[in-house]
Amino acid sequence: RKMAHLLPPSNSTRNGPAEPSTKFHGREEFDYKGNSWMAPPSGLGTLKDDELEMDHHKCYVPKKCVHRFTGHNKGVHRIRLFPRTGHLLLSAGLDGKCKVWSVEQKQVMRTYIGHSAGVRDAQFNYDGSTFVSASFDRYLRLWKTETGQVLQTFTNHAVPYVVKFYPHDSNFFVVGCSNNKIVTYDATTAEITQEYNHHLAPVNAIVFVEDHGTKMITTSDDKKVLVWEWDIGVPVKYISDPTMQSMPVLTLHPSRQFFVGQSLDNTICVFQAQGRFSQQRKKKFSGHIVSGYACDIAFSPDGQFLVSGDGNGKLNVWDWKRTKMLQKFK
Structure with a gap:
C-alpha cells in the first residue's frame, strides 16, 4: 500500500x-559533422504528427529478447x-x-x-x-x-x-x-x-485526448476516472461503476479513438477517447496477473498489438482487434 x-x-x-x-x-x-549525440541515426523513419512516414513500417510480434x-x-x-x-x-x-x-x-x-x-x-x-x-x-x-x-x-x-x-x-x-x-x-x-x-485518493495516471478541444483524463486510487477540460478545475465527466477497479496506468491508442487502462482486477479495460467516453465492455484483455502492481501498457505504432507487463515478470502481447493473447515472454 x-x-x-x-x-x-x-x-x-x-x-x-x-x-x-x-x-x-x-x-x-x-560528431565530426557537428551533430549532437541525440541526433537520430540516418535513414530512420519518423512519426509526423503521430502518422508513420514510412509505408513499409508494418509491425510484427517480437520473437525473442535481443538486448x-x-x-x-x-x-x-x-x-x-x-x-x-x-x-x-x-x-x-x-x-x-x-x-x-x-x-x-x-x-x-x-x-x-x-x-x-x-x-x-x-x-x-x-x-x-x-x-x-x-x-x-x-x-x-x-x-x-x-x-x-x-x-x-x-x-x-x-x-x-x-x-x-x-x-x-x-x-x-x-x-x-x-x-x-x-x-x-x-x-x-x-x-x-x-x-x-476532485479525486478522493492519490492520482495515478493522466492522458490527454482531443474531443472538441483538449481534454485530460485522470485515474486515481478512488477507482474513478475523471474527464477534465484543459485549465478548468471542475471535471466534465465522472466514469464510475461498482464493478470498476483502480487503474494505475492509462495509454492512448495510436488511432486516438480509444484509451486503455490497466485495471487491478487482472484485465485491461478499453474506453472511448471522445464523445461519451463510455467503456467498451465487449473489448477486454485478460490472461495476465497484475493485481497489486502498476504495470505499464504500450501499443505498436500501427495500433495492431497491445503489450503489457505483469506481476510475474512476464511480457504479454495481444492482438488489438481480436483481443486474443498472441505471445508471452518470461
Whole structure:
C-alpha cells in the first residue's frame, strides 16, 4: 500500500533538493559533422504528427529478447521512448538517477543525478529537448536532455506520482500528486497555474485526448476516472461503476479513438477517447496477473498489438482487434 501520502508534508523537503550532476558516457558529444549525440541515426523513419512516414513500417510480434540494458543499481520505475523516432530510451530508476540510452548503440549515453530518493516518473517534452523527472523526494526537475543541465526545480510538498506535458505547449506540464490533487506547472516560472482537486485518493495516471478541444483524463486510487477540460478545475465527466477497479496506468491508442487502462482486477479495460467516453465492455484483455502492481501498457505504432507487463515478470502481447493473447515472454 502506498505510504508516501501519509508522511508529514515537510518531511524531506526541509533540507532542499539534492545537488544535481550529470555524466556523459558516449564517445563524443558531437560528431565530426557537428551533430549532437541525440541526433537520430540516418535513414530512420519518423512519426509526423503521430502518422508513420514510412509505408513499409508494418509491425510484427517480437520473437525473442535481443538486448538487456544494465546500469541502474535498483529497480527501474519508468521507461520512455524518444518522441517520434524512438532511437533513445529514458529510464527512471529507484536509485534516484535518470539515464538516457541509445537503442542503436545499445549503451547508456548520459546519466542525470539530481534526486535524493527514487524517481517515480519521467517524461520527455514533445520534441525530446527537455524532460521532467518526478521523485519520491517530493521534487520535480526539468532537465535539458543534451547537456544534463537542470533548467528548473518544482515542488508542492506532495509526492508526484505521474507527470505529463500539455500537448500544445511544452511550457506547461501536469503532475498527479499524493495529496489527491493534479497541478499544472509553468515550466519557465515554476509556478502552479491551475489545480484540479476532485479525486478522493492519490492520482495515478493522466492522458490527454482531443474531443472538441483538449481534454485530460485522470485515474486515481478512488477507482474513478475523471474527464477534465484543459485549465478548468471542475471535471466534465465522472466514469464510475461498482464493478470498476483502480487503474494505475492509462495509454492512448495510436488511432486516438480509444484509451486503455490497466485495471487491478487482472484485465485491461478499453474506453472511448471522445464523445461519451463510455467503456467498451465487449473489448477486454485478460490472461495476465497484475493485481497489486502498476504495470505499464504500450501499443505498436500501427495500433495492431497491445503489450503489457505483469506481476510475474512476464511480457504479454495481444492482438488489438481480436483481443486474443498472441505471445508471452518470461
